Structures are given as C-alpha cells and as structure tokens.
Amino acid sequence: MNLPDALTLSYRTVVSYRLRAVLILLAMALGVAAVVVLxxxxxxxRRFVVNQFASLGTNLIIVLPGRAETSGGFPGALTGQTPRDLTLDDAASIEGLRGVKRYAPxxxxxxxxxxxxxxxxxNVLGSTxxxxxxRHMRLAQGRFTAGGGPNPAEILLGATLARELFPAGDAMGQRVRLSDRRFRVAGVLAPQGESMGFNTDEIAIIPxxxxxSLFNTQTLFRIxxxxxxxxxxxxxxxxxxNTITLRHDGExxxxxxxxxxxxxxxxRIFRxxxxxxxxxxxxxxxxAGILVMNVMLVAVSQRTAEIGLLKALGATRKDIKRLFLMETLWLALAGAAVGIALGYLGSLGLRLAYPQLPAYPPAWASLAAIATAFLTGMVxxxxxxxxxxxxxPVLALSRR
Amino acid sequence: MITLSELSRIFTMGDQEVRALNRVNLQIDQGEYLSVMGPSGSGKSTLLNIIGLLDQPSSGTYLLENRDVTALSEAEQAKVRRERIGFIFQAFHLVPRLTAAENIELPLILEGLPPAERQARVAAALEQTDLVERAHHRPAELSGGQRQRVAIARATILKPAVLLADEPTGNLDHKTGAEVVELLEKLHHEGTTVIVVTHDRELGARAHRRIQMRDGEIVEDTSPKSQERRFAPSST
Incomplete structure (x- = not known):
C-alpha cells in the first residue's frame, strides 16, 4: 500500500467516525492550547519584567560611593578614614575608558x-x-545641553510637573524658581509613567x-x-x-x-x-494521549471484522499498523492546528485583558506543542x- | 495447483486437543469447481482458511502453484493472498463506510496500483457484476445479493488463481443466492478455480467435484484422482 493511499484511507475512516474524531481532536486541541497560552x-x-528593567537603560553600569562589604564594617573604620567622595573629576575620568559609550554623573x-x-x-536630578x-528618557519639547563644566541655569520639567506649573502649556522659556534660584525652562520631558517605582513625570532635571551648589555637596550620588x-x-x-581606585590612592x-x-x-527565573x-x-x-489510546483500542475491537477482511484481501501487518497510526496522525495534526489557533486566540485575549503584559506565545512553545501532540498521538x-x-484473521472474520 | 499432503490442524482448547484437520491429502487442479460439504465442526472452514493462508497448518505441507506457501514470511503470504487468492464470505464483509466501488478498489490499493489504473479496473469489474448503477452506494443501501456481488467483484479484481467461497449464499434468499451462484460459475467458466464450502446440498451438488468432510477428514471425494480415498474409514 502506498503512503498517499494509506493517508486517504485513514482520513476517510477518521471523518466517518465524526463524534469520535471531534472528541479526540478537542482533547488534543485543549492540551496544545493550554501549552501555548501558559x-x-x-x-x-518575563518580558514585562525585562522591559521594566530595560526602561532604566541598556547595558547600564552604576557606580556608587562607598564599599559594600559583607564583613569587617566599612573600610577605613580602623584607619580612621572615611570613604572618599565620588567627585565630578572621578566621573570625568571614566569618559575616556575603553568600551564606555556615555556616562552621566x-x-x-x-x-x-x-x-x-x-x-x-x-525631586530634582542634577546631571548632564x-x-x-x-535613562531612555525623551524630551517632548526643547533640549538639554548641560555638560561637565559650568552650565547656564536651565531646567527640564517632567510632564506632570510642567502641566501643573503651566496649565496653559507655555512652559518653554519661562523662568521658574527652585529653592532660591531661578532657572529657565529649557525643555519638557515626554510622559513616560512609572518604571521600577520611579516616576519620571514628576521630576525636574538641572545641570x-x-x-x-543647590544641595551644597561635592559628592556625587552615583555615576x-x-x-x-x-x-x-x-x-x-x-x-x-581600577581607574577610580587609582584616583583614590589605591583604596x-x-x-x-x-x-x-x-x-x-x-x-532566568522567569524562563x-x-x-x-x-x-x-x-x-x-x-x-489526551491516554484518551487517544483508549479510543483507538475501542476502535480496533470495533473494527475487528474489518481488520480480518483487510488481511484476507492481502494487507500485511505493516499496512494495518500504518492505517491505524495514520488515523491518529490525522487526529493529532488537526488537534494541534485547532489547539494552536485556540492558544493564539487565548493569548490575544490575555493581551486585551492585560495590555501591559506582552503575552505572545513564543515560537518554540507552539512547535513543542505540535511535536508533543504528534508524539503523544503516535505513542x-x-x-x-x-x-x-x-x-x-480467522478469529477476526468469524466475529460479527 | 493446490496440493495438500498429510495436512493437520490442531487447536488446543484448555487441556484438550481438537484435530480440526487430520492428515488431509488433497490435490486440486487448475480450473476445478469444487464443493466442500459436511456438518459443523467437520473442518471444512479450517481447510478453506488454510488454503487461503489465513491459518497455518500444524503439520503437513501445502503447495500452491508448486510453492510451499506455509514457509513464506508474513508479508509474502499477504502478497499471495492479495494476488492469487480471492475470498467470499457468508457475511459479505464489506467496509460499511466505503461505497461499492471503493470496496472493490481495496485490493488494488493494497497492491499499490496507480489511481488511474484502479479506476479503469473497478469500472470493468462493476460492469461485469452488473453494479454500475450502485457504484456509489454504501453497503447499507445495497440488497444482500448486490452486497455479495460487490464482494465477488472485490475478490476477483486482481484475477486470483483460486476463489474461496465460505457459505456464499448463506445470508441470501433462494433467488438472489441463485444469481450469486451463477456469477461464481461464470468465473469458473472463465478459468478460475472455485472452492465452495457450504451446508446447502443443492449448491454443493452443482460443483463438478464434491468433497465430504467429517471430523477433520475427507470421507468422500468424487474426484477420480483420489478414488482410493473414497469412502475412506473415518479414522486412520
């Protein structure tokens, strides 16, 4: 028997036992859909969390003053030294390092x-x-040009802050008072919302x-x-x-x-x-696989006479085995197809219900689900x- | 064409041995029309199943067209069944979800013939068995006589050397039974060896050679070739 003929014949069998086919297909489809949706x-x-982190910056390195020790108190406790300040000059020394794209004190x-x-x-951020x-922030209006040296007194306002101070939306170029100093509004940040508990819409940024000088400090909060x-x-x-240790006298x-x-x-955790x-x-x-096995066992005993007949007509054991395997092959394939469709629909539903959650089924999951359905069916x-x-065949034919 | 020598078939039922066939010797020539009769349990169906390679003898040899077919592998036996042997059953054994034409096509599919050739052969077989109008009906929509004609068309579509019929008229009324017998005899006239197992004396009597069986042995054979076994004692 040829493969195409076997496929056709088993397909005809599958569709002629409609209820059985629908039930197996449903079981398979639900299994596949569950894998895809979950x-x-x-x-x-995972993507949600990664995105949250990524919104803080890409390939970000944060330099903090002070040494986080797990033992022995803080450095210099014995020698009477306190940690050295992290200064603007320290920050400037990073600029030329190999592999550094940009830095901001x-x-x-x-x-x-x-x-x-x-x-x-x-909350005021001082930076360049x-x-x-x-920090992957965007400006809705204006520009910010502050460098490491002396800068003009300019300020960037967060979106909410700008709206509160200037309900008419005419913030640009105005002079606001910060503590006892006056700053010219050089730009307004685009609304970004909260990320990792820090709302950029509520802040102001100055050089x-x-x-x-406003906070009367020489120490940087971080770089x-x-x-x-x-x-x-x-x-x-x-x-x-290395660089900063050198600058700090080897400490x-x-x-x-x-x-x-x-x-x-x-x-890793989320994966x-x-x-x-x-x-x-x-x-x-x-x-679903166990259900398939059960249903196929019933099918074999129901169609005993037919199997005997096929043998009498000259079907080999291989032919008969193949016919039954292909029946489940069809069911598994159809079940996987319906299951994938259901799974994508379910994921779409998830995304509609929770717009923040990028619930897209990964390609490997769909492939794995299909392969599992297929394998389960075969086994x-x-x-x-x-x-x-x-x-x-003699016993099979004598049974009616 | 068929040579059975010292052929036995022993079934074990519990701790009891049942000799369904007891050292049967039988020689059947090409083109014979033979009936096998006898009471239930006389071994006639077992004989038919062994000739049809559905069953294996416990001992003895079976030559089909000068080949010891009992020694063949399972796949080779299937091929012999497919190409050299046709089966007709009392219960017709049509596949209920396939149409008449598709049932007739089954052996051709098993043989692996290309679809175009299959169509042509099925069309010819439908013509021959007068089933052209019923070609696309399923077995449930056919009369008993039509079903058996479909079964005969299916059994003979690959031009087998021997046609084995097990009570071919058992499920039919007298008139349709006669039609089926007519078709079998037509095939016999075309050169097919026909072996009919039956309880029906009238049907049995139509055959040119008649074999009587009892308790797994041939007790009467009208063939001149096995005269010496005629009225053989019931136990050896």
Whole structure:
C-alpha cells in the first residue's frame, strides 16, 4: 500500500467516525492550547519584567560611593578614614575608558519649585545631557545641553510637573524658581509613567554643577555609565574600578553594580517558570494521549471484522499498523492546528485583558506543542495499531 | 495447483486437543469447481482458511502453484493472498463506510496500483457484476445479493488463481443466492478455480467435484484422482 493511499484511507475512516474524531481532536486541541497560552503567559511575564528593567537603560553600569562589604564594617573604620567622595573629576575620568559609550554623573535632592503663585515639592536630578539617552528618557519639547563644566541655569520639567506649573502649556522659556534660584525652562520631558517605582513625570532635571551648589555637596550620588555593548559590560566594570581606585590612592571605596546582572537573574527565573508552567500544561497533552489510546483500542475491537477482511484481501501487518497510526496522525495534526489557533486566540485575549503584559506565545512553545501532540498521538496509537496488526484473521472474520 | 499432503490442524482448547484437520491429502487442479460439504465442526472452514493462508497448518505441507506457501514470511503470504487468492464470505464483509466501488478498489490499493489504473479496473469489474448503477452506494443501501456481488467483484479484481467461497449464499434468499451462484460459475467458466464450502446440498451438488468432510477428514471425494480415498474409514 502506498503512503498517499494509506493517508486517504485513514482520513476517510477518521471523518466517518465524526463524534469520535471531534472528541479526540478537542482533547488534543485543549492540551496544545493550554501549552501555548501558559507559555505565552510565562513568557509575557518575563518580558514585562525585562522591559521594566530595560526602561532604566541598556547595558547600564552604576557606580556608587562607598564599599559594600559583607564583613569587617566599612573600610577605613580602623584607619580612621572615611570613604572618599565620588567627585565630578572621578566621573570625568571614566569618559575616556575603553568600551564606555556615555556616562552621566548624578545628584539627587528634594526642593521646592514655584512659578507665579504655584509652588510644590519636587525631586530634582542634577546631571548632564547624557542622562537623557542613558535613562531612555525623551524630551517632548526643547533640549538639554548641560555638560561637565559650568552650565547656564536651565531646567527640564517632567510632564506632570510642567502641566501643573503651566496649565496653559507655555512652559518653554519661562523662568521658574527652585529653592532660591531661578532657572529657565529649557525643555519638557515626554510622559513616560512609572518604571521600577520611579516616576519620571514628576521630576525636574538641572545641570550637575547647579545641583551640587543647590544641595551644597561635592559628592556625587552615583555615576551612570552605559557600555557600548553587552559584552563590554564586564571589562568596563573592571576598568572603572581600577581607574577610580587609582584616583583614590589605591583604596577601593566604590561599588560598581550592573543592571544586567539583576536583569539576567530575573530572566532566568522567569524562563524557568515558563518551562515549569508549560510542563504542567503538557500533562494535559499526556492525558489526551491516554484518551487517544483508549479510543483507538475501542476502535480496533470495533473494527475487528474489518481488520480480518483487510488481511484476507492481502494487507500485511505493516499496512494495518500504518492505517491505524495514520488515523491518529490525522487526529493529532488537526488537534494541534485547532489547539494552536485556540492558544493564539487565548493569548490575544490575555493581551486585551492585560495590555501591559506582552503575552505572545513564543515560537518554540507552539512547535513543542505540535511535536508533543504528534508524539503523544503516535505513542498512544502504537499499542492499538500493533494489536490490530497481530489480530488472527480467522478469529477476526468469524466475529460479527 | 493446490496440493495438500498429510495436512493437520490442531487447536488446543484448555487441556484438550481438537484435530480440526487430520492428515488431509488433497490435490486440486487448475480450473476445478469444487464443493466442500459436511456438518459443523467437520473442518471444512479450517481447510478453506488454510488454503487461503489465513491459518497455518500444524503439520503437513501445502503447495500452491508448486510453492510451499506455509514457509513464506508474513508479508509474502499477504502478497499471495492479495494476488492469487480471492475470498467470499457468508457475511459479505464489506467496509460499511466505503461505497461499492471503493470496496472493490481495496485490493488494488493494497497492491499499490496507480489511481488511474484502479479506476479503469473497478469500472470493468462493476460492469461485469452488473453494479454500475450502485457504484456509489454504501453497503447499507445495497440488497444482500448486490452486497455479495460487490464482494465477488472485490475478490476477483486482481484475477486470483483460486476463489474461496465460505457459505456464499448463506445470508441470501433462494433467488438472489441463485444469481450469486451463477456469477461464481461464470468465473469458473472463465478459468478460475472455485472452492465452495457450504451446508446447502443443492449448491454443493452443482460443483463438478464434491468433497465430504467429517471430523477433520475427507470421507468422500468424487474426484477420480483420489478414488482410493473414497469412502475412506473415518479414522486412520
């Protein structure tokens, strides 16, 4: 018997037992759909978290003053030294390092901002122009040009802040008062919302030199560094540590952390979670497989006479085995197709219900679901098919 | 063409041995029309199943067209069944979800013939068995006589050397039974060896050679070739 003929013949059998076909197909489809939806959910959660981190910046390295020790108190406790300040000059020394794309020194403080009769509390970031691209912020209006040296007294306003101070939307070029100093509004940030508990719509940004004099400090809160690529992160981290240690008389009194390390940990956790969840979903496919086996065993005993007839007509054991295997093949394929469709529909539903969650089923999950459905079907029908193939034709034909 | 020598078939039922065939010797020539009669349990169906390669003898040899077919592999036996042997059953054994034409096509599909050739052969077979108008009906929509004609068309579509009929008229009334017998005899006239197992004396008597069986042995054979076994004692 040819393969196409076997396929046609088994297809005809499948469609002629409609209820049986629909039930098996449904079981298969639900299993596949469960795998697809749950992996979409898991992967969506992973992407959600990764996106949250990525919105803080890409290939980000953060330099903090002070050494985070796990033992022995803080450095210099015995020698009477305190950690050295992290200064603007330290920040400038990073600029030329190999693999550094850009850097931004950062000071943070709270102040009062006022315009006309309106006044409110505001968190102020002092930095340079490179902060904007490093932190993936965007300007809705104007520009920010602050460098490391002396800068004009300019200020960037967060979207909400700008709207509150200037309800008419005419913030650009106005002079606002921050504490007792006056700043010209050089730009307004585009609305970005909250990320990792920090709302960029509520802040104001001023040049680093003004921030340091406003808050009366020489110490930087931290330095943000963006590496040129993911692979440059580790070397840059090491060279920053070396450079600043040298500048600090050989004392390693800074802490360098990478957002990447945190990110990849979360990434790993969520991937594992996705696998676990899809593994649980795959159990439903196994259950579907048992159903298939049961139904096929019933089919074999129902069609005993027919199997005997095929043998009398000259079908080999292989032919008969093949016919039964192909019956489940059709059911598994149809079930997988319907299941994928259901799964994508379900994922779409998830995305509509939770727009923040990018619940797209990953391609590997769909492929794995199809392969599992296929394999389950084959394995489950192996026993019934070989039982059919081994039937004694004389007994099979004598049964009515 | 068919030579059975010292052929036995022993079934074990519990701790009891049943000799369905007991050292049967039989020689059947090309083109013979032979009936096998005898009471239930006399071994006539077993004989038919062994000739049709559906069953294996416990001992003895079976030569089909000078070949010891019992020694063949399962796949080779299937091929012999497909190409050299045609079966007709009392219960017709049509596949209920396939049309008359598709049932007739089954052996051609098993043989692996290309669709175009299959169509031509099925059309010819339908013509020959007077089933052209019923070609696209399923077995449930056919009368008993039509079903058996479909079964005969299916059994003979690959031009087998021997046609084995097990009570071919058992499920039919007298008139349609006669039509089926007529068709079988037509095939015999065209050169096919026909072996009919039946309880029906009238049908049995139509055959040119008549074999009587009892308790797994041939007790009467009208063939001149096995005269010496005529009225043989019932136990050896």
């Amino acid at each position: 992996t979409a959910l898991g992967d969506g959660a 950062l000071n943070v403080g709270a102040s009062e901002i006022s315009f006309g009769g309106r006044l409110r509390e505001v 122009a490179d902060l904007i691209p490093i 680093i030199d003004h921030a340091q 943000l560094v963006e590496a040129q690529s993911r692979s440059a992160i580790e070397p840059v981290k090491a060279s920053i540590r 390693e009194d800074i802490t360098v952390i990478t957002q990447d390390a945190v990110l990849s940990t979360f990434d 594992a979670l996705t696998f676990a969840v899809s593994g649980i979903a795959a159990i439903s496919l196994a259950v 489950a029908s192996l026993l019934p098919a070989s039982r059919a193939a081994r039937l004694n």
